Amino acid sequence: DWIPARLFALGYALVGSFDTAFAVLTRFLPGSWANMAEENTSLLREAGSGALHLDHVRGEHWEDPNEINALVERANHLIMRTLVVFLAVLALMTLAGWAG
Secondary structure (H helix, E strand, O other), X not given: OHHHHHHHHHHHHHHOOHXXXXXXXXXXXXXXXXXXXXHHHHHHHHXXXXXXXXXXOOHXXXXXXXXXXXXXXXXXXXXXXXXXXXXXXXXHHHHHHHHO
16 A cells, blocks of 8 residues: 555645645655554545645634534545546546557
8 A cells, every 4th residue: 555645645745735745745755664554544644634734723623513524525625636636647648558
């Protein structure tokens, strides 16, 4: 899962806040093979929150259900935008393969 986690973190950086998410990605890039599952989870969580600028969100926002719903909706939009970027790249690679 090392490669897909880093690709998705790069996708978060491309469609969200690039500076914050890319800084997280470069911090996790070398990686360790000892506890990879926890590292991948931390990478995706931190890159996603960085891409959404959730570093300013504190405890009071987690009390209000409307705020939680808004944050979940923002996270869903980030994931959908990332998937659209990946599909566009896959489509371009397919067209390049047919043309060449």
